[in-house]
Amino acid sequence: MTMTEENETITMQEEEQIHSWHSQLLRNISKSLHDFRMADRPGKVDMLGKWGLFIPAVASTLIIVLILAFLWFESVPILVDPSGGPGIVVSPTWDPNRDLFGIAIFIVGSLLCAGIAIGLAVPLGIGGAIFLSEFCPMRLRQPIKMIIEMMAAIPSIVYGLWAYLVLVPIIKNNIAPITQSPTNGLSLLAGGLILAIMLLPTVVTISTDALQTVPLSLREASLALGATQSETSRKIVLSAALPGVGAAVVLSLGRAVGETMAVLMVTGNSLQIPYSLFDPTYVMTSIITNQLGYAFVFPLWRSALFAVGLVLLIMSICFTLTAKLFIRWGMKTRGYI
Amino acid sequence: MPEYEHNIEVHGLSTWFGKKHILKDITCYFRDNTVTAIMGPSGCGKSTLLRTLNRLNDLVPSFRRKGEVLFKGTDIYGVGTSVYDLRKHIGMVFQKPNPFPMSVFDNVTYGPKLHGVKDEDELNKIVETSLRKAALWDEVKDELQSPAPNLSGGQQQRLCIARALSVDPPVLLMDEPVSALDPISAAKIEELIIELKQDYTIILVTHNVQQAFRVSDQAAFLYLGELVEFDETKRILEAPADSRTEAFITGRIG
Numbered sequence A: 001m002t003m004t005e006e007n008e009t010i011t012m013q014e015e016e017q018i019h020s021w022h023s024q025l026l027r028n029i030s031k032s033l034h035d036f037r038m039a040d041r042p043g044k045v046d047m048l049g050k051w052g053l054f055i056p057a058v059a060s061t062l063i064i065v066l067i068l069a070f071l072w073f074e075s076v077p078i079l080v081d082p083s084g085g086p087g088i089v090v091s092p093t094w095d096p097n098r099d100l101f102g103i104a105i106f107i108v109g110s111l112l113c114a115g116i117a118i119g120l121a122v123p124l125g126i127g128g129a130i131f132l133s134e135f136c137p138m139r140l141r142q143p144i145k146m147i148i149e150m151m152a153a154i155p156s157i158v159y160g161l162w163a164y165l166v167l168v169p170i171i172k173n174n175i176a177p178i179t180q181s182p183t184n185g186l187s188l189l190a191g192g193l194i195l196a197i198m199l200l201p202t203v204v205t206i207s208t209d210a211l212q213t214v215p216l217s218l219r220e221a222s223l224a225l226g227a228t229q230s231e232t233s234r235k236i237v238l239s240a241a242l243p244g245v246g247a248a249v250v251l252s253l254g255r256a257v258g259e260t261m262a263v264l265m266v267t268g269n270s271l272q273i274p275y276s277l278f279d280p281t282y283v284m285t286s287i288i289t290n291q292l293g294y295a296f297v298f299p300l301w302r303s304a305l306f307a308v309g310l311v312l313l314i315m316s317i318c319f320t321l322t323a324k325l326f327i328r329w330g331m332k333t334r335g336y337i
Numbered sequence B: 001m002p003e004y005e006h007n008i009e010v011h012g013l014s015t016w017f018g019k020k021h022i023l024k025d026i027t028c029y030f031r032d033n034t035v036t037a038i039m040g041p042s043g044c045g046k047s048t049l050l051r052t053l054n055r056l057n058d059l060v061p062s063f064r065r066k067g068e069v070l071f072k073g074t075d076i077y078g079v080g081t082s083v084y085d086l087r088k089h090i091g092m093v094f095q096k097p098n099p100f101p102m103s104v105f106d107n108v109t110y111g112p113k114l115h116g117v118k119d120e121d122e123l124n125k126i127v128e129t130s131l132r133k134a135a136l137w138d139e140v141k142d143e144l145q146s147p148a149p150n151l152s153g154g155q156q157q158r159l160c161i162a163r164a165l166s167v168d169p170p171v172l173l174m175d176e177p178v179s180a181l182d183p184i185s186a187a188k189i190e191e192l193i194i195e196l197k198q199d200y201t202i203i204l205v206t207h208n209v210q211q212a213f214r215v216s217d218q219a220a221f222l223y224l225g226e227l228v229e230f231d232e233t234k235r236i237l238e239a240p241a242d243s244r245t246e247a248f249i250t251g252r253i254g
């Protein structure tokens, strides 16, 4: 009897405890839910703003830092080895059999390829965006934009196949003969062109969006001063949208130096510095993809490939930062910030 | 050169947006060196009338028009008129300040550069005279290179006036230029308008009867696209001839 009573009391107490624990948990959950919902109300803790933005921001910074650290760690052997050292970035001879790991040709190849691509894709893309946003009939704009957006979703290997079967022969048979350059078509030009084609959709769609956010009132002000449509779109609309267009360029820069498959298939991958558009070239992403498999058991070789990756990452970080600075400057001089 | 009495005259003007008949057979003229106020309730077609005068409505695909608008005696919609030349001669100031996102200096030189002024000294001179006319020079002369959107709303609107004046148009169209501004900036711009009428023909759209009374010499009262009254402002406001005008003035419609 006593036992049972005791038991019961304990159970009662436990139950009470559990119950209060439960309700507290419930209260906690519902409170944070409440806070979450009221996040934008003044005087409340801005949970969404605090954690919702803080966590992803920290996480992505951390990921970049970790990747940099990882690449650095993997590159250390070649950077401290007497046959390597930091000098590899300016040395042009890549010959793993003789322990020569100069990566300059890949850097030059990548920069040239990306340079050609950006040089073609940005002006063409901006031209296309001005057409779409300023001159294209309303009814055609959305369908055209949709098609262009679909172009951005085509996998790069498909672009590579197309370039290999169509672009490369065209360069070999139709373009190179103009300057009488001997080439099999696999060339710097092919890499630059296919990259440009791949970047074009991004540049066009992002720039179009940027141009369309320019208020009508600015166009009217320009026209009311006697400007033509084309003067207005070049001198006012494009200028006002330049920071947004700059963002398109940032994205394509990153993609241009980082793109692998399509470029690998059409540049000929020859270990030389290209002196003409029709010379084959070797880009940074290609050398990593092509040789990592063989290099894995040779510490120096493998480490040199990681050094290529490290340089690639540092390069794209530098590009992005420069472009960001440019955009900031653009926003400042336009009074946006 | 055709004979003409006023810089701008409107003869039997009707306009449509698609099927919607907006302005109905309007005939009026705008005397030189005066301010003409265009008044009327919201949606009666004041802006449409103003934008027909510099052909800004041409941008709307569904816009149609009948009747004549004469600028210095020539029909602005006639064959052989260049719309770009026309707009150089008829400046416009909008309801909301809309400075270009560039420096104060570039805002004022945009128009002159379009029309072929390249000389550095001349551009500097244009900037100074335009900003002085717009009563803004003293406030911005030390920060001509700073971005225009950083100015206050009232300053922005005066910059827009300076920008319109930069190509030296004889006619200035103003579509409720102070309705988006605070009272002090508004008063400043009203003063400015009175000053400017010595050199320009000003056509001012306004909702505000007091404002029309303070700044305008003649007034046009529009109601549902019809020109109900057109006379000296004083006369209209003191003794409206039409019951609709009276209703608007006393605040019963609008």
Ligand SMILES: Nc1ncnc2c1ncn2[C@@H]1O[C@H](COP(=O)(O)OP(=O)(O)OP(=O)(O)O)[C@@H](O)[C@H]1O
Pocket: B017, B022, B040, B041, B042, B043, B044, B045, B046, B047, B048, B049, B060, B207
């Ligand atoms: N671009 C356009 N397309 C079609 N209809 C238009 C367009 N612009 C104006 N309208 C129509 O024309 C009529 C007159 O407009 P308007 O802007 O001239 O009026 P308003 O007198 O200036 O009015 P508010 O005082 O509100 O500025 C309105 O019914 C409006 O809906």
Ligand SMILES: [Mg+2]
Pocket: B046, B047, B048, B175
């Ligand atoms: Mg209006």
